[in-house]
Amino acid sequence: VANVPEGLLATVTVSLALTAQRMAQKMVLVKNLESVETLGSTSCICSDKTGTLTQNRMTVSHMYFNRKIVDASVNYEMWQLEQKKEKPDDKMEVNYDLNDSAFQNLVEAIILGTYTIFNYDATDEEAKQLYAQMKGIPAASLEGKELSVQDMKEMKARLKVAEEKLPFIRRACKGDASETGLVQFAQAIKDLNQTRKTFPTHVYKNEANKDTECLIPFSSDIKFNMFIRNMEKVQNLSGDMNDNLCIFMKGAPERILNRCSKILIGGQEVEFTDELRNEVNEANAQFGNLGERVLAFARCTLDPSKYTKDSYQFDMKTWKTWGNQKDTKSAQEYADIEGSYPMHDLTLIGVVSLNDPPRLRVDLSVQKCRSAGIKVIMVTGDQPPTAAAIANKVNIIKHPEREFNHMVKDLGMDPDAAWEQSTGIVVHGDELAKMHLSQANLADDDPNKGNYLQRWISKPEVVFARTTPSQKLLIVDACQKAGHVVAVTGDGVNDSPAIKKADIGIAMGSGSDVAKNAADMLL
Incomplete structure (x- = not known):
């Protein structure tokens, strides 16, 4: 290169290509050759939690209903299969009662408040492997x-039949990972398809005479989803409220609990008093501290005299203008708005927590990064207790007793003294949104803009919880302004903007197509 400088271009290109080739042998696909060089100079990794640091295999762990916490970690179908063995495992016990009406109400809410289905589509590769196995030839051939x-069709049909015979907990699902864990648990107790067919999502004809399905899909912005179901068991019994329409809502506990004024206890809807609210919050915190994702379920039976099935036009487009305002306390505040329906004054049915174990050896990987001087920041949509517990398991927070919020709230320390002594901080997305709003009037080139983020990320151990996709962008931008070469790892659609913004974007091979398209590198 010294004698023939023109060779520099070819030398660098070949070096990067050889490195990319070696990385491919380690199951890393490099889409952009320049990212190989960037990877070597990375000084900060902003990592998503679910599906990146964890396995994204959600299983129901605990439930709270009827003022009690129930261990639901044993799937009922797996327990039944265990009992059929000659020597069943005595330690495998079901701690919930299938005849308990409160438990059945919660299971019904899980089924009617979700849209994930069992669905398996065999790939061409799987069909080839089965064909090779049946013919007794090597798959490599x-x-x-x-x-x-004809052979492809037959192999895929055989695979589909075999998959349908698997236990529900091992069957493939089409939908969100959290909902997958919920429906795999519920299916063993109540048939998914039959229940949803009995109580279908309400559909009405709009002004253009087109069918409008009454549901609000989940998004990382609102952090809940909603269905309006037709609960009519007996035809033409519209005078009975229990046989009319019913709203089912599922989502983050803080989003659902604020919308509830009643709670279901002993089959009765009673006032959601401060005492009962504290009980639910305590259960939520307990599940979060175990590193579990927590979801709350609520419902609201609609008055048939107002919300008629044949004529009422439910507003599914502009509901945010009246149903998603932070200062709204009661459904009465927007009851007169045309097309509105109760999104407050709901009845809490229960709370469910799901366990998502960390990936194998991810704690060692994080430790290696820290030893190499690379800062690892967790950025997740989960609530702070869950995020902190998982961060502790994977070595992102090594000193939970010296976390800022713990020192202020639990130990009662002065905030200034706690900040000086703390080694880590867990930041709630709402706090980030409030600080960002307070600096909205500052010019983009103002040195004080975003100083709060610079202060937070100066801590050795940092976790951001309950973040939105736009907030993830702010965090990546702040890290870059602090002089870091930033890598972002993620797997979901909500991670894609941050993956694109980063100096090097890394997507999980098991992630969404959007994330993989935005990334420079695939694991």
Whole structure:
């Protein structure tokens, strides 16, 4: 290169290509050659939690209903299969009662408040492997070859039949990972398809005479989803409220609990007093401290005299203008708005927590990064207790007793003294939003703009919880302004903007197509 400088371009390109080739052997696909060089100079990693640091295999762990916490970690179908064995495991016990009406109400709310279904589509590769197995030939011999249409169809049909015979907890689902864990648990107790068919999502004809489905899909912005279900068990019994329409809502506890004025206890809807609210919050905190994702379920039976099935036009487009205002306390405040329906004054049915174990050896990987001087920040949509517990398990927070909020709230320390002595901080997305709003009038080139974020990320151990996609962008931008070369790892659609913004974006191979398209590198 010294004698022929023109060779520099070829030398660098070949070096990067060889490195990319070696990384491919380690199951890392490099989409952009320049990212190989960037990876070597990375000084900060902003990592998503679910599906990146954890396995994204959600299983129901605990439930809170009827003023009690129940261990629901044993799937009922798996317990039944265990009992059929000659020597069943005595330690495998079901701690919930299938005849308990409160438990059945919660299971029904899980089924009617979710849209994930059991769905398995066999791939061409799986079909080839089965064909090779049946013919007694090596699968490698079919590489680059195509099966006949008839053989491919037969193999996929066989795989589908075999998959349907698996226990529900092992069957493939189409939908959100959290909902997958919920429906795999509920299916063993109540049939998913039959229950949803009995109580379908309400559909009405709009002004253009087109069918409008009454549901609000989940998003990382609102952090809940909602269905309006037709609960009519007996035809033409519209005078009975229990056979009319009913709202089912599922989402983050802080979003759902604020909308509830009643709670279901002993089959009765009673006032949601401060005492009962504290009980639910305590259960939520207890589940969060175990590192579990927590979801709350609520419902509201609609008055048939106002919300008629054949004529009422439910507002599914502009509901945010009246149903998602922070200062709204009661449904009465927007009851007169055309097309409105109760999104407050709901009845809390219960709370469910799901366990998502960390990926194997991820704690060692984080420790290696820290030893190499790379800062690892967790950025997640989960609530702070859950995020902090998982961060502790994977070595992102090594000293939970010296976390800022713990020192202020639990130990009663002065905030200034706690800040000086703390080594880590867990920041709530609402706090980030409030601080960002307070600096909205500052010019982009103002040195004080975003100084609160610079202060937070100066701590050795940092976790951001309950964040939105736009807030993830702010965090990445702040790290870059602090002089870091930033890598962002994620798997979801909500991670994509931050992956694109980062100096190097890394997506999980098991993640969404949007995240993989935005990334420079795939794991």
